[in-house]
Amino acid sequence: MNPRTERVGSWLSATGPESDVVISTRVRFARNLADVPFPIRMKPEDQELVLDTVRWALKETGFLNRGRFYEEVMLDEPDGHYFVERHLASPDFISSKGKKGLYVSDDETLSLMVNEEDHLRFQGLASGLDFSLAFALAGEMDEKLGSQVDYAFSPQFGFLTSCPTNVGTGMRASVFLHLPGLVLTREIEKVLRGAYSVGLLVRGIYGEGSETRGNLFQISNQKTLGQSEAEIIEVITNICRQIIDYEHKAREYLMHNLRVEVEDKVFRSLGILRGARIISSAEATNLLATVRLGVSLGIINELKLSEVTSLLVLIRPANLEAILGEKLEPAERDERRATFIRQKLVR
């Protein structure tokens, strides 16, 4: 059981630019050490070597003073889901066997997986649409670790990664968007197709194959080679600005033409959350997302955008268990979740 609290990463604070639509921005780098086989071909001693090297480099560069390096314990299922729910680790990483490590900075805006699909995968997370911050966080780690270790690199193919889909910059820039306006006005398909047509990927918030819940979407670059980091970020930022604009227009339309219907939906959602005695994480996510829309539209004034946004993470199974400090059966968890949410939303 993770000895954790209700404190969430500052990237969930809903204080960044465009926070009414954009939950967070992420920049991830994939790197491998030269002269060590990639994870698919690693022997236990190779895994150990990479872990030792990274542990040493984190200490040497001062990152260990600003965060914690988790190894072995707590990284496997089910405990590791705590980190997955907080977007600090991938589901594949948690379910994989073998020696692995996870560095998480104290404010949870920087994390590093060791021995995932690549030797190193680290990310910077920022609140709202803020690529400069997310890039600065991940870029600092890239440069500092890169000054201590030798990355696998080729002048032609760039940073060499286990899968050719990541080769080149090794950079994935992504944005988590909350687009209820476009979903309600049924414009979402068009927008997502548009993003796809310019080479961006659209997925659910928990990555590949995950469903889209609560009108939450993740948009990221597909190409990692042939464009510089700045160019990749520029393309995705421009598209995001257009989508944000579109979402604002959709919300305006809704408030103008269907105000009562929207208010009804928002207050019913809040009503269920405040009254429910049993609630699943899927239902809670959907309702919280609607309440979030209500808060950002000024329909609900007594709640803060940051409270509702962080609840999206805190109500998830592993986080709820960590907060409550005990392992629970699913049925019991749904009951405790309802109680937890009621306490949080009482005014």
Next chain:
Amino acid sequence: MKRLCDICGKNEAILTVRHLDKEGKATEIGICAQCAKERGFSGVEDLQKGAAELLAELKARIEDKDKKVVCPKCGMSFAEFKRVGRLGCASCYLTFGKEIEPLIRRLHGSVQHVGKSPQEGVKRAQERLKIQRLRKELEVAIKEEDYERAAALRDLLREAGDEPKN
């Protein structure tokens, strides 16, 4: 010299299968115990039964332009990469350069990296090493009371961007 398995390219081949084509040209394939087992050839009977399959595999390999392309560093074959979609090590990019270029072009619309390179990191690492070395030399010079040398080293350190200590 030991013969390596023609399938995985890693283990020692424990059996060889010889194939004569119509013209009487012989081709041989070496197979290790593990690959033989993975392909279901365990006993002698199985082996005989499976010889046809092995020969078919062999023929396919001969016909395949990718034949023999096995990464010397990690033993990954191009066929295996195509199956699992992951490369085994950095050298695979070199070994399969020609073969994966079309794939990379399809994925990214380019086969030339632009953007960050690790050179800066390496350069910084080298600078750091230089400074560490100079500092050590300076310590020695001071200990030996060679102040002329110490002053010169201090200048070099300053030049290398080291923060002077009081």
